[in-house]
Amino acid sequence: MTMKQLLSATALAALPAGALFAQDLPPCENCADSITAVSWGGAYQTSQIKAYAEPYTALTGTTFTWDESSNEAVAKLRAQSEAGNITWDLVDVEGPDSQRLCDEGLAMEVDHDEILAAGDDGSAPTDDFSDSVINDCFIPQIVFSTTFGYRTDVSAWNGNEPDNLCALFDLETFPGKRSLEKRPKKNIEWALLCDGVAKDELYDVLSTPEGLERALAKLDTIKSETIWWSAGAETPQRLADGEVVMGSTYNGRLFSLIVEQNQPVKMLWDWQVFDFDGWVIPADLPEDRLNRVLHFLHFATDTQRLADQAKYISYGPARASSQPLVSTHADLGIEMAPHMPTNPENQKNYLVNNIEWWADNQDDVEARFQAWLAQ
Amino acid sequence: MSDATSTGPMLAADGTPLKRSLNRALRAQKLRALMLIAPLLVFILVTFIAPITDMLFRSVENQIVSDTLPRTTRALEGWDHNSGELPSEDVFAALTYDLVAAAERKDHTRLGTRLNYETTGMSSIFRKTGRRIDDFGETYMDQFAEATPDLAAPETWVTVMADPGWRADYAAWEAARAAARETGRDFDRPPPLFRLKNGVADILPEAADVYAEFARIAQVENGDNPAEEEPWAPVYLALYRDLMHVGPGAIERLDDASRATLAPAHDAVAGFQSERLADLYLDADKGWGEPAIWSTIQAFSSNYTPGYFLASVDLRQTADGVAMQDEDRRIYIMLFERTLFMSLAIMGACILLGYPIAFLLANLPLRTSNVLLILVLLPFWTSLLVRTSSWKVLLQQQGVINDVLVWIGLVDNANRLVMINNQFGTIVAMTHILLPFMILPLYSVMKTIPPTYVRAAKSLGASNWTAFWRVYFPQSVPGIGAGCILVFILAIGYYITPELVGGTTGTFISNRIAYHISSSLNWGLAAALGSILLAVVLLLYWIYDRIVGIDNVSLG
Numbered sequence: 001m002t003m004k005q006l007l008s009a010t011a012l013a014a015l016p017a018g019a020l021f022a023q024d025l026p027p028c029e030n031c032a033d034s035i036t037a038v039s040w041g042g043a044y045q046t047s048q049i050k051a052y053a054e055p056y057t058a059l060t061g062t063t064f065t066w067d068e069s070s071n072e073a074v075a076k077l078r079a080q081s082e083a084g085n086i087t088w089d090l091v092d093v094e095g096p097d098s099q100r101l102c103d104e105g106l107a108m109e110v111d112h113d114e115i116l117a118a119g120d121d122g123s124a125p126t127d128d129f130s131d132s133v134i135n136d137c138f139i140p141q142i143v144f145s146t147t148f149g150y151r152t153d154v155s156a157w158n159g160n161e162p163d164n165l166c167a168l169f170d171l172e173t174f175p176g177k178r179s180l181e182k183r184p185k186k187n188i189e190w191a192l193l194c195d196g197v198a199k200d201e202l203y204d205v206l207s208t209p210e211g212l213e214r215a216l217a218k219l220d221t222i223k224s225e226t227i228w229w230s231a232g233a234e235t236p237q238r239l240a241d242g243e244v245v246m247g248s249t250y251n252g253r254l255f256s257l258i259v260e261q262n263q264p265v266k267m268l269w270d271w272q273v274f275d276f277d278g279w280v281i282p283a284d285l286p287e288d289r290l291n292r293v294l295h296f297l298h299f300a301t302d303t304q305r306l307a308d309q310a311k312y313i314s315y316g317p318a319r320a321s322s323q324p325l326v327s328t329h330a331d332l333g334i335e336m337a338p339h340m341p342t343n344p345e346n347q348k349n350y351l352v353n354n355i356e357w358w359a360d361n362q363d364d365v366e367a368r369f370q371a372w373l374a375q
Numbered sequence: 376m377s378d379a380t381s382t383g384p385m386l387a388a389d390g391t392p393l394k395r396s397l398n399r400a401l402r403a404q405k406l407r408a409l410m411l412i413a414p415l416l417v418f419i420l421v422t423f424i425a426p427i428t429d430m431l432f433r434s435v436e437n438q439i440v441s442d443t444l445p446r447t448t449r450a451l452e453g454w455d456h457n458s459g460e461l462p463s464e465d466v467f468a469a470l471t472y473d474l475v476a477a478a479e480r481k482d483h484t485r486l487g488t489r490l491n492y493e494t495t496g497m498s499s500i501f502r503k504t505g506r507r508i509d510d511f512g513e514t515y516m517d518q519f520a521e522a523t524p525d526l527a528a529p530e531t532w533v534t535v536m537a538d539p540g541w542r543a544d545y546a547a548w549e550a551a552r553a554a555a556r557e558t559g560r561d562f563d564r565p566p567p568l569f570r571l572k573n574g575v576a577d578i579l580p581e582a583a584d585v586y587a588e589f590a591r592i593a594q595v596e597n598g599d600n601p602a603e604e605e606p607w608a609p610v611y612l613a614l615y616r617d618l619m620h621v622g623p624g625a626i627e628r629l630d631d632a633s634r635a636t637l638a639p640a641h642d643a644v645a646g647f648q649s650e651r652l653a654d655l656y657l658d659a660d661k662g663w664g665e666p667a668i669w670s671t672i673q674a675f676s677s678n679y680t681p682g683y684f685l686a687s688v689d690l691r692q693t694a695d696g697v698a699m700q701d702e703d704r705r706i707y708i709m710l711f712e713r714t715l716f717m718s719l720a721i722m723g724a725c726i727l728l729g730y731p732i733a734f735l736l737a738n739l740p741l742r743t744s745n746v747l748l749i750l751v752l753l754p755f756w757t758s759l760l761v762r763t764s765s766w767k768v769l770l771q772q773q774g775v776i777n778d779v780l781v782w783i784g785l786v787d788n789a790n791r792l793v794m795i796n797n798q799f800g801t802i803v804a805m806t807h808i809l810l811p812f813m814i815l816p817l818y819s820v821m822k823t824i825p826p827t828y829v830r831a832a833k834s835l836g837a838s839n840w841t842a843f844w845r846v847y848f849p850q851s852v853p854g855i856g857a858g859c860i861l862v863f864i865l866a867i868g869y870y871i872t873p874e875l876v877g878g879t880t881g882t883f884i885s886n887r888i889a890y891h892i893s894s895s896l897n898w899g900l901a902a903a904l905g906s907i908l909l910a911v912v913l914l915l916y917w918i919y920d921r922i923v924g925i926d927n928v929s930l931g
Contacts, residue, residue, distance in 0.1 A: 071893075072893040074896065075892060075893045075894075075896055078896065100484075103481060103484040103502075104481055104484060104485055105480070105481035105482075156789075177772070227796050227878065228878070228879060230874075241771060241773050241774075242773040243771050243772060243773055359502060360498065360499035360502050360503060361498075361499055362498075363488055363491045363492075363498040363895070364491065364495045364496065364498065364499070366894075366895060367495070367704065367895070368495075368703065368704070370706075370890070370895075371703055371704045371705070371706050372703070373879050374706040374709070374710065374879060374882075375703075375706065
């Protein structure tokens with residue numbers, strides 16, 4: 001599905017939720033009776049437990065062990081594979097990490113049409129998931145975006161409020177500390193966009209030797225005013241403390257800050273960067289564990305389950321057929337659709353990382369960026 | 376003893392020589408002692424010595440290059456990196472065979488990442504080429520298919536290449552598997568691994584080599600029968616190169632079935648349209664045109680490399696020896712210096728703050744000093760993360776300290792002090808966290824200094840200061856030594872506190888090690904940095920021993 005389709009699907013708004021349980025869950029033959037799943041912890045993992053794991057346990061009695069190691073999933077899976085002892089059954093990773101695991105043969109390649117359920121509207125899984133199937137190992141769950149939050153009560157701004165991303169680099173109108181991720185991805189794209197590069201030419205410019213230096217030079221202008229984050233929770237914390245006046249983080253984190261905690265913070269959707277998050281299965285699992293995981297995945301990625309997840313967190317389901325089923329927040333009762341990154345209002349300007357470019361150049365850019373940071 | 380020497384060895388009560396029976400008793404004792412410490416010994420070996428050895432090994436290990444590109448590294452031996460010319464077609468052919476196998480096994484991206492540590496751009500070159508490598512040799516595949524349609528059939532290749540013995544074994548294995556399936560039994564015997572026919576490697580060296588690799592990968596990685604799989608395009612490239620080299624006499628030496636296929640092929644290849652491999656590579660990525668890429672492969676083809684250690688000190692290995700790292704990538708020396716400097720600063724701050732407290736603890740009446748000791752220990756029992764996070768609350772610009780300073784008017788609201796996410800923040804937080812490690816050894820040493828000495832000095836006319844400095848302080852030095860070693864060694868390897876409050880200027884070398892372990896996955900470099908850190912600590916410990924003497928260190 002293109003972003004256009006995705007957003008039009010969202011615009012269809014919420015239909016009543018379907019049956020809570022898939023009554024026709026087929027029996028699982030030669031299956032282990034537990035799953036060790038790896039995720040990110042926090043509200044996101046809770047949404048997975050509520051939407052997928054608890055219903056599945058109720059139906060099959062399978063027990064789940066959760067490991068909050070997604071942050072270091074690539075390193076740990078590689079270590080497990082070298083030691084010849086894979087202890088994980090299912091790992092939740094971001095798109096680029098899945099690419100890396102797939103490239104190195106650490107994740108299992110799957111046939112999406114064979115192992116996943118068709119959409120509620122009868123569409124084949126690969127059509128339903130469409131663009132979010134970024135490689136043969138990746139089983140998508142959600143679309144999330146990285147975007148900016150800013151405080152609404154900064155006196156030094158004289159009543160001005162940022163209305164576009166480039167306010168980030170405007171220290172005169174919007175003085176104060178910024179909070180940015182301690183990684184090059186997204187930051188260098190934003191820097192170039194605000195340095196006058198058109199969206200279509202972004203990766204052509206970055207492919208030239210001068211491109212990266214140009215981006216770093218732009219970031220140099222705010223380097224002294226930037227506090228870097230490595231965990232998604234840091235920016236919301238700093239915004240709440242008033243330690244920074246604006247900063248990037250995942251849209252779901254800002255949603256909790258603004259809607260659930262009522263902080264004087266607003267969201268800047270301009271040039272939000274879309275990413276996918278999903279499951280990968282470690283390569284070479286024993287047969288009974290693999291059977292159990294496949295059985296679970298078939299259930300956990302169906303149309304209704306993905307739509308259910310959006311009740312607990314403001315990330316968009318990766319299936320087009322799930323979009324119309326997105327309903328209200330489980331506790332607050334508010335409509336979730338306007339808070340989704342895929343909402344048309346929110347994505348007038350948006351960016352999708354060029355996964356192939358990043359796979360090819362990640363090592364170089366990362367090394368240069370880290371050296372730039374330390375200098 | 377004169378009695379013993381005159382009548383032979385002294386005997387024990389049971390008649391055995393005393394020496395032997397004593398030895399036996401002692402040996403039993405030693406054995407028992409060994410058994411008692413065995414759990415600890417094994418534990419230390421498994422959890423401490425083995426990982427450190429493994430780390431040291433990883434910092435020099437470099438088998439990935441010669442394992443992934445065995446043919447290329449051999450072919451490159453004859454290439455002169457100073458000639459400024461690209462390697463010959465033979466090298467390109469060898470690389471094609473290596474890469475197609477590596478891409479099939481999914482090893483090429485890892486190799487690219489490995490070589491990218493040495494020369495930027497290598498990772499993207501290997502990835503891009505890996506996506507196309509399947510097509511290299513496709514021209515020959517098509518031309519062979521036209522000239523000798525037999526060669527398009529997988530079965531023909533098995534006829535030409537496979538050992539008849541292997542074919543029989545394989546057929547037997549397939550039959551056994553079919554029988555097991557029919558009766559519903561489990562069957563997990565692996566199939567016999569592909570074997571080449573005798574002599575075929577002499578006549579068709581490259582084709583036999585690549586085909587064998589193909590057949591084994593088809594079996595092991597994909598669980599396929601080679602007789603049913605179409606060979607990779609580079610296999611046809613290898614056959615073309617072989618047939619161009621061998622005379623008709625060599626083909627004559629083959630068995631009948633092979634000759635029937637290969638004789639017409641041999642006649643046809645002379646008329647084939649050929650294609651320069653170098654052009655294919657340059658088309659996939661123009662980086663292959665740079666001799667630096669090739670000399671990197673050449674320089675890192677040995678199984679062990681000093682490369683990681685060189686990189687740890689901002690040097691790099693080139694084909695012409697050791698050179699400085701590019702200016703924009705030099706950071707490690709600076710980080711090592713910063714780590715040492717900040718650890719020393721933290722140690723100094725701990726002495727300054729800890730000494731008076733320990734002195735009070737040791738000299739106040741017991742009831743007061745007990746309360747004080749609890750105050751010292753209380754933070755010690757609090758989680759490290761909680762203490763670090765509370766320093767954030769205190770030190771940040773909208774934090775408690777800044778608020779107070781603004782409120783009393785010492786600091787202007789617009790210019791609040793920056794006390795966190797820099798070196799200052801790290802030093803403050805770590806000093807607080809490591810302070811008990813200074814106070815406790817100091818306290819236990821001071822507790823043993825008899826107060827009578829100071830009193831005696833005073834009664835002999837010493838001033839308060841002289842009595843402290845000449846009599847009390849020298850006796851407390853062993854405590855300072857113990858505290859310094861503890862604090863310094865803990866500080867130099869600290870990771871979580873600098874990560875949380877250090878920003879970019881207050882981080883330690885250990886933060887880079889963690890980054891290379893979990894994010895960049897450059898485990899070799901992480902191991903080298905860790906080894907250097909270990910060596911520095913041991914060296915400083917040795918120097919300390921020479922100057923202060925480790926016997927003068929006392930924990931009480």
